[in-house]
Amino acid sequence: MKSSNKKMPVCSLGVIALLLILLVPVVLMAKPIPVGAGDWTESHWPYWGENRASHNHNGGWRHSHPTGGIEARPQSSDSGDVQTGDPSTNVEASQPTTPASDAVTQPIGNDNPSDAVVPVPQPGTDVTTPQEPTPPAAGNASNHLDGLCFSPYLKGSLDQDISSTTIDFLLDKVTPYTGSVRGFGSQDFWPTFYDKARVKGLVVAGAADIWTDRAGSEAEVSALTELCKSKRVDMAVVGDETMDDMDGPAAVGEATMLDYINKVKAEGGGVPVGSSQTYYVWKEHPDLVTACDFVVMNIYPYWEGLSCSDSLDLIDQQYHDVLGLAQGKPVYIETGWPSADSTIDNAVPSPDNSGIYMAKFMEWAKATGARYWYFNAFDEDWKSEEGDVGPHWGIWDNNANLKPDNAAYLEVK
Numbered sequence: 226m227k228s229s230n231k232k233m234p235v236c237s238l239g240v241i242a243l244l245l246i247l248l249v250p251v252v253l254m255a256k257p258i259p260v261g262a263g264d265w266t267e268s269h270w271p272y273w274g275e276n277r278a279s280h281n282h283n284g285g286w287r288h289s290h291p292t293g294g295i296e297a298r299p300q301s302s303d304s305g306d307v308q309t310g311d312p313s314t315n316v317e318a319s320q321p322t323t324p325a326s327d328a329v330t331q332p333i334g335n336d337n338p339s340d341a342v343v344p345v346p347q348p349g350t351d352v353t354t355p356q357e358p359t360p361p362a363a364g365n366a367s368n369h370l371d372g373l374c375f376s377p378y379l380k381g382s383l384d385q386d387i388s389s390t391t392i393d394f395l396l397d398k399v400t401p402y403t404g405s406v407r408g409f410g411s412q413d414f415w416p417t418f419y420d421k422a423r424v425k426g427l428v429v430a431g432a433a434d435i436w437t438d439r440a441g442s443e444a445e446v447s448a449l450t451e452l453c454k455s456k457r458v459d460m461a462v463v464g465d466e467t468m469d470d471m472d473g474p475a476a477v478g479e480a481t482m483l484d485y486i487n488k489v490k491a492e493g494g495g496v497p498v499g500s501s502q503t504y505y506v507w508k509e510h511p512d513l514v515t516a517c518d519f520v521v522m523n524i525y526p527y528w529e530g531l532s533c534s535d536s537l538d539l540i541d542q543q544y545h546d547v548l549g550l551a552q553g554k555p556v557y558i559e560t561g562w563p564s565a566d567s568t569i570d571n572a573v574p575s576p577d578n579s580g581i582y583m584a585k586f587m588e589w590a591k592a593t594g595a596r597y598w599y600f601n602a603f604d605e606d607w608k609s610e611e612g613d614v615g616p617h618w619g620i621w622d623n624n625a626n627l628k629p630d631n632a633a634y635l636e637v638k
Contacts, residue, residue: 368587368634368635368636369402369403369404369635369636369638370402370403370404370587370599370635371403371404371405371587371590371596371597371598371599372403372404372405372406372407372428372430372557372596372597372598372599373399373402373403373405373406373407373598373599373601373602373620374406374407374409374559374561374598374599374600374601374602375395375399375406375407375408375409375418375422375601375602375603376408376409376601376602376603376605377391377392377395377414377418377603378605378606378607379395379603379604379605379606379623379624379625380606380623381606381607382607383607386414387413387414388414389414389417389421392414392417392418392421393421394625395602395603395625396418396421396422396425398602398621398625398627399602399621400422400425400426400427401637401638402635402636402637402638403427403638404427404428404638405427405428405429405430405598406422406427406428406429406430406598406602407429407430407432407462407598408429408430408431408432409432409434409465410432410433410434410445411431411432411433411434411445411448411449411451411452412444412445412448415431415432416448416452416457419431419452419457419458420457423457423458423459428459428460429457429458429459429460430458430459430460430461430462430598431449431452431453431457431458431460431461431462432449432461432462432463432465432501433445433446433448433449433461433462433463433464433485433489434465435463435464435465435467435476435477435482435485436467436476436477437476437477439481442477442485443485446463446485446488446489449461449463449489449493450488450489450492450493453489453492453493453494453496453498454492454493454494455494456494456496458496459496459497460496460497460498460499460519461489461493461496461497461498461499462499462500462501462521463482463485463486463489463498463499463500464477464482464485464500464501464502465501465502465523466501466502466503466523467482467500467502468482468502468503468506468510468513469502469503469506471503471505479510479512479513482500482513483512483513483516486498486500486513486516486517487516490516490518497518497519498517498518498519499517499518499519499520499521499557500513500517500520500521501521501522501523501559502521502522502523503522503523503524504522504523504524504543504544504546504547507520507522507547507550507551508546508547508550511550514550514551514552514554515552517554518554518555519554519555519556519557520547520551520554520555520556520557521556521557521558521559521598522543522544522547522556522557522558522559523558523559523560524539524540524543524544524558524559524560525560525561526539526540526560526562526572527562527563527569527572527574527614528569528572529569529572530569530570530571530572531570531571531572532571532572532573533562533578533581533582533585535571536582536585536586537585537586537589540558540560540586540589541589541593544556544558544593544595555596556595556596557596557597557598558590558595558596558597558598559597559598559599559600560586560597560599560600561582561583561599561600561601561618562574562578562579562582562583562618563579563614563617563618564576564578564579564604564617564618564619564628564630565614565617566612566613566614566617567612567613567614574614574617576628576629576630577630579617579620579628579630579631580628580630580631580633580634581630583599583620583631583634584633584634586599587599587634599620600618601618601619601620602619602620602621603619603620603621603622603623603625604616604617604618604619604621604622604623605618605619605623606623620635
């Protein structure tokens with residue numbers, strides 16, 4: 226066919242030009258953005274409505290803070306990243322925007338950003354890998370336990386096998402209420418316990434079970450040293466009340482304790498090392514203070530026949546005494562109150578007093594800035610060999626039920 230040589234009207238050319246102007250932006254917008262182009266991230270996509278705040282974006286992970294408090298996750302540094310939802314009901318919606326390239330930190334123990342912080346893993350970190358939290362900070366919220374002593378022998382004897390399932394079950398009980406756990410050994414099930422506790426984000430104090438059996442004690446020290454070297458614990462406590470000589474000869478002398486502590490310090494890869502001794506022992510053994518990176522003072526006003534109302538005066542006095550001789554090192558407290566059995570002078574063990582003492586101590590610790598591991602997580606039947614109050618020191622009973630009089634003063638973190 227012969228082509229026409231007629232010219233197109235000017236008005237038709239104008240219409241075509243207008244259509245081209247309108248179509249070009251549509252075509253450009255439809256062009257996919259290549260992966261890796263510039264610094265484009267998912268957070269630049271348009272607002273996603275009510276589901277935006279809870280979407281697991283920009284790396285696909287969330288991290289529960291070791292000591293409770295609020296959750297943190299990496300977010301875009303784009304100041305236009307819209308946060309939505311009701312801040313009173315949606316925790317993530319109320320989080321501040323933080324540059325993804327910076328270390329994200331959260332407070333230890335409560336939701337006050339001015340408190341001490343620990344690093345939260347950045348995108349690409351395996352969340353099942355235990356992180357490197359710092360020791361529990363001073364001054365946690367009074368309704369959250371700063372730290373908690375943990376032993377799993379709720380029923381039966383000490384020679385029973387503790388399964389991984391049992392450890393999971395018991396850890397699930399305590400984790401919502403505390404930021405740190407302290408164990409009492411380094412062999413058998415204890416390494417498994419420490420691993421699981423750290424995966425849950427808890428600060429872990431490992432321990433060497435030291436007593437009169439020299440071979441057994443040395444095996445514990447060696448096992449604790451290995452746990453420190455492999456960074457499976459955050460702190461190391463060598464011995465518990467081993468030098469207490471109030472009721473008879475000490476289980477271990479100072480020279481032996483110094484050998485044990487120095488071994489863990491020398492070979493433990495820099496993990497802080499301390500010991501847990503009755504408060505007066507620290508006053509009598511300054512070389513022990515010098516050897517340790519931190520001090521744990523055990524103080525139980527119940528055993529001294531003091532009432533709940535008078536107990537805090539003793540704790541305050543002795544804490545400041547030990548703090549004064551600790552050479553600037555952190556001082557932690559181990560304390561607790563039984564919920565049943567024998568009265569000693571004005572010290573009455575009862576469910577009510579157990580809750581009141583715990584609440585008053587937590588309030589004092591918050592006001593003072595004292596650090597602690599509260600004794601004990603669970604009632605344990607085997608402790609009847611330590612007297613009739615022995616099985617009743619737990620915040621949870623021997624069926625792993627939180628005791629009502631303790632629960633009244635605790636909140637899930």
